Amino acid sequence: MDIIKEKWEEILYTVKLEHELTDVSFDTWLKPLKVHSFEKNGSANTLYILIPAEQQPAFGYIKKKYALPLRVAIAEITGLDCSLEFILPEEAQKLEAKKATVTSNLNECIEKANLNPKYTFDTFVVGSNNNFAHAASLAVAESPGEMYNPLFIYGGVGLGKTHLMHSIAHFILERNPETKVLYVTSESFTNELIEAIRNNNNTATARFREKYRNIDVLLIDDIQFIIGKESTQEEFFHTFNDLHSNKKQIIISSDKPPKEMQTLEGRLRSRFEWGLIADISSPDYETRMAILRKKEELDGYQVNDEVIKYIATNIKSNIRELEGALNKLMACSRLEKKEITIEMAEQELRDIISPDEKREVTPELIINTVAEHFGIRPEDIKGKKRNSEIVFPRQIAMYLCREIIGIPLKSIGTIMGKKDHTTVIHACNTIVADMEKSESTRNTVEIIKKKITPN
Ligand SMILES: Nc1ncnc2c1ncn2[C@@H]1O[C@H](COP(=O)(O)OP(=O)(O)OP(=O)(O)O)[C@@H](O)[C@H]1O
16 A cells, blocks of 8 residues: 555556546546555455545546546555555545444454554564474464464564464454454463463363463463463363364463473473474574664664674674663653764663673583473483483483583583483584484573574
8 A cells, every 4th residue: 555655646647647637637537536545354455545525526537437547556656456446535534434343343353452552564674593383473464274284383582473463363363354363472371271270160270261262363472471270271181172173273482392391291392392493593693683773663663783783793693772872862852852873872771782792501500401491390301310301301411511611521420410411422422423323302402502602
């Protein structure tokens, strides 16, 4: 729509030239026409063109004579093929009233579904770190319940999982506001369940089930938090089965892939692997720049290149922090009524960006981060248990101690609960070999590394 509006004069002049209209015909018939609105319905586009009231008697003539030339010129200039509808001011008013009702209904649905209005595909920047997850999300949005069910999106903190999930939901609701969509964090799901159980009556539990099993699209965020909560896992298992068997779409996000949710109930883990698993990793420099530029555009600001590059160079692993830095500068510039400069950026962002001051990475930090990632206890990593849920994280912790801090094998062995140095060599070799074969192991190690050394 914007491009047609922008190029409208050029479109009209093209028709004039191609059809050799005289100035008087052009001024009488074409020049008064205005772009009113644009409607997209699936792949069909309709452009509404407003004919002023004084042209009403010539309505039929204009439509017959200029509809096709205009359509051709629009396609030539903008590349958009759209059918044209000519309308008079009275119809325009009705159309606006109808659109206002549709928008207000849609806003109601967005609120009911618990969505952030800003998290749409339009505001999501696609880069090499998220293009697969983006494509998978779009495919699910276009055919919910058909292609990939569930869609499981995983990645580190603040990398856009929630934004993508909400984008799917917006897309579905815009196409069909009747769809029953619900976004919920696994924490709210758990709290609602606890509340229903606490009320200790069948009605509350039945209401809970009725709510969650009567949905067309369920989006559940940060599923890792249901690990270890038995009743929640049990309830979610039944909700999942119910929705899935009725071909309702389920979209799940997590900070790690199902395979690594070792302490999650096996039957749930295997269900999460039924559909499509897509990861989001940390954005590269170009994507970080594009995200900052997009944010600046959305907020109507113009920040100089030096400042944008400074932020993009120094904040690497978390998009929430990247945005937060820019927000801080914008707020500061508004309050102090000053332009954003590199000096202001260095001063205001000194708590977030401290290039010379790196967090000290210790074996304890590595052990704690690995344990937290796998939902196990740090003592397990240092302990003697030999089950795979513990051995794999332990091997990763040993590998990272070697890789990040480079401490001697013997010391790693001691820190990891008095293990022999050959055990450490074996662990490091196993992880290196595993990373070569398995993308999932590579991603896991990468995510944990990013948690340990965020910048
Ligand atoms: N590709 C992107 N384009 C534009 N904005 C993005 C992108 N990725 C993330 N963001 C923005 O970064 C912020 C954090 O994203 P989001 O909340 O979706 O992350 P998350 O992965 O769900 O984080 P968490 O693990 O904490 O739940 C949001 O404001 C979001 O709009």
